[in-house]
Amino acid sequence: MAMTDPGPGASGPAGLAMSARVQAEMVAHCLRAFPDEGCGLLAGDAATGRAVTCYPTRNAAASARLYTVDPRDHLRADRDAEAAGHTILGVFHSHTHTDPYPSPTDVAQAPDPSWHYVLVSLRDELASVRSYRIVGGRVTEEPVAVLG
Numbered sequence: 001m002a003m004t005d006p007g008p009g010a011s012g013p014a015g016l017a018m019s020a021r022v023q024a025e026m027v028a029h030c031l032r033a034f035p036d037e038g039c040g041l042l043a044g045d046a047a048t049g050r051a052v053t054c055y056p057t058r059n060a061a062a063s064a065r066l067y068t069v070d071p072r073d074h075l076r077a078d079r080d081a082e083a084a085g086h087t088i089l090g091v092f093h094s095h096t097h098t099d100p101y102p103s104p105t106d107v108a109q110a111p112d113p114s115w116h117y118v119l120v121s122l123r124d125e126l127a128s129v130r131s132y133r134i135v136g137g138r139v140t141e142e143p144v145a146v147l148g
Contacts, residue, residue: 016089016116016131017145018042018051027127029056030094030120039067039093041074042118043081049116050147051089053081059093066105067093090116090131097123100130102139110134116142 018026022042030038039059042051057073069091081088095103100119102110110117113135121128131144 015143015145016042016049016051016118017147018044019147022051022054023129023146025054025056026092026118027120027129029054030092030122030127033059033094034122035064035096036062037064037067037094037096038120039069039091041069041077041081041091042089042116043077043084043086044089046087046089046114049089051116052086053084054092055080064096088115090118092118092120094120094122094127099123100128102132102134107134107137107139118144 026040026042029040032038036059038056040057041055042053043055044050044052055073055077057077058070060068060070078088098121100121102117102119106117113133117132117134119130119132129144131142133140133142
């Protein structure tokens, strides 16, 4: 899996890997949340960038235009991941009618330069998934490897 440099300030691998099961759980959660944006967290091994667990969360904003991961769901996911020896690698959310690219709001609210920011676009018949690193307002797309 060829990966690119996420830029200054980011740490960890320059790409994201996940199983087909994790990707399917993420997309299914976003579809269930429609017409609002769906959101959640991904956990796994920070050293390899491999997400092994999808944590669907409530969108506390209850909006089709923005998302806020419910703080209680975030805390539960963080505790569960830690108990399993994993860390939160990043966040995912859907764009219901637009491309899978971070909006200015997404960029402004990106809390952690080491996180992977995964976008699921529901605009077309088949959902599309992209991942980005956001460091100091700079958006860099990274490869996503979906493993058997």
